Each structure stands twice: as C-alpha cells, then as structure tokens.
Ligand SMILES: Nc1ncnc2c1ncn2[C@@H]1O[C@H](COP(=O)(O)OP(=O)(O)O)[C@@H](O)[C@H]1O
C-alpha cells in the first residue's frame with residue numbers, strides 16, 4: 264500500500280512549496296513511483312512542478328451531468344467517468360499528478376463522489392508514495408479521499424497565528440474520521456534559528472517540530488519564472504531540509 268503524506272496548514276505558509284519539495288526529495292532518493300495529488304481547489308501544485316493541468320476531478324464532476332444523456336454508444340456512465348479519469352492523470356517521469364479541483368458544493372453528486380473515491384482507492388496501490396497538497400482546512404479530507412494518512416505534515420511560518428492554526432488542524436483531525444499515523448510540524452521560511460517565543464508557541468500546541476526549512480530565495484525566483492521546483496539543485500537549503508526530515512520519518 265502506498266505511503267501517504269498529507270501537507271496542511273494555514274494559507275500562504277508554504278504548503279504547496281513543501282509538497283513540491285517532498286516530491287523532489289522522494290525523487291532524489293529514488294523513492295518512486297509517486298502520485299502527487301493537488302487537493303487544493305485553487306489548483307496550483309502543477310505550476311510549482313512545471314506541469315500543465317488540462318482538467319480536474321471537479322470539472323469531470325460538473326461535466327458528467329451534461330453527458331448524462333449523450334454518452335458514447337455502448338458506454339455506461341461509470342465506464343465513461345473512469346475513462347475520463349484516466350485522462351486526468353498526468354503522467355510524468357517517475358511521478359504522476361492529479362488535480363482534484365472543486366469537488367464539493369453545488370453540483371456535487373454523491374454517485375460521482377463515490378466513483379472519485381473508488382478511483383483514488385484503486386489508483387493509490389500503484390504507487391509507493393502519495394503526496395497530497397491540501398487547502399488550509401482539513402474538513403474536506405474526511406469527506407473526500409484521504410482517510411488514511413501515514414504522515415501528516417503541518418506547515419507553519421513563524422507567525423503565531425499560523426502556529427496556532429497548525430495546532431487546531433491537529434486537534435480537528437481527531438474529530439474527523441481520519442486515520443493518521445504520525446503528525447509533525449514543519450516550520451517554514453526560517454531565517455537563522457527560530458525565535459524563542461516561536462518555540463514557546465509551538466510547545467503550547469503539543470506538536471513535534473520535525474524540521475525548520477530555511478528561507479530560500481530560489482523558491483520565490485523559480486515560482487516567478489514559472490520554473491519547476493523539481494529542477495532545484497540538490498544543495499538548495501530548503502530541499503536539503505525537507506529531504507533530511509523525510510529520511511528521519513520514513514524508513
Ligand atoms: N522556504 C521558503 N523560502 C522562500 N520563499 C518561500 C519559502 N516557502 C514558501 N515560499 C514562498 O511563499 C509563497 C507562498 O508559498 P505557497 O507554497 O504557495 O503557500 P501555501 O501553499 O501554503 O499557500 C510562495 O511565493 C513561495 O515561493
């Protein structure tokens with residue numbers, strides 16, 4: 264079964280960046296094949312990875328309504344949806360990417376959600392690692408597909424509000440029907456050592472600080488230039504920090 268890593272935390276703290284660095288770190292250690300899942304409705308993990316997304320599971324959900332009456336001859340709805348799902352899986356070298364898009368809200372049909380869930384469940388055993396970039400909250404995870412998470416990484420910067428937010432997500436996960444193996448905090452965008460007050464704030468949350476990821480100007484530069492973070496050199500301090508942290512947790 265695939266080892267699932269989910270990344271969550273307050274918006275703007277670096278979830279998508281860290282998710283991309285996780286993919287880069289796994290690739291650097293030949294921990295493949297990898298499925299990268301963009302579970303943020305504002306699909307953007309693909310940009311960090313330098314991949315063009317042609318459609319999301321959410322689009323498919325909306326489209327499946329339109330196609331109800333005009334399915335190709337001889338194809339039932341389930342097979343049609345499965346066929347379309349295959350086209351949404353973007354196959355790269357050593358990893359695949361799939362974008363969830365907006366799969367909730369009006370136009371959400373339970374039968375389609377069930378098919379999506381079944382699809383992800385069928386898909387994941389083909390991979391050694393699943394890396395899931397999430398939107399700020401975690402509520403959607405229980406309703407959606409990520410019931411079983413081996414490693415939940417809560418990303419925060421040194422802003423106390425972001426640290427408390429990570430603490431709340433940690434508490435929230437217990438009230439959702441999720442099975443989470445390990446939870447750790449990743450403190451991102453740290454210039455030098457974290458401030459004492461920051462460490463005190465982290466202690467209040469009870470979270471284990473797994474890693475501090477340094478400020479790395481190349482990250483900003485790459486995203487501005489639309490360059491894939493997978494092209495970062497191995498001596499990138501942010502990549503090195505994420506790689507080291509993963510190797511401490513994943514055996
Ligand atoms: N360690 C870091 N060093 C420098 N810039 C960073 C770092 N982590 C994230 N950033 C920048 O911060 C911004 C927000 O990061 P992003 O990953 O999009 O956050 P989120 O997904 O949590 O909203 C991006 O412009 C990104 O390049």
Ligand SMILES: [Mg+2]
Pocket residue numbers: 278279280303307
């Ligand atoms: Mg993001």
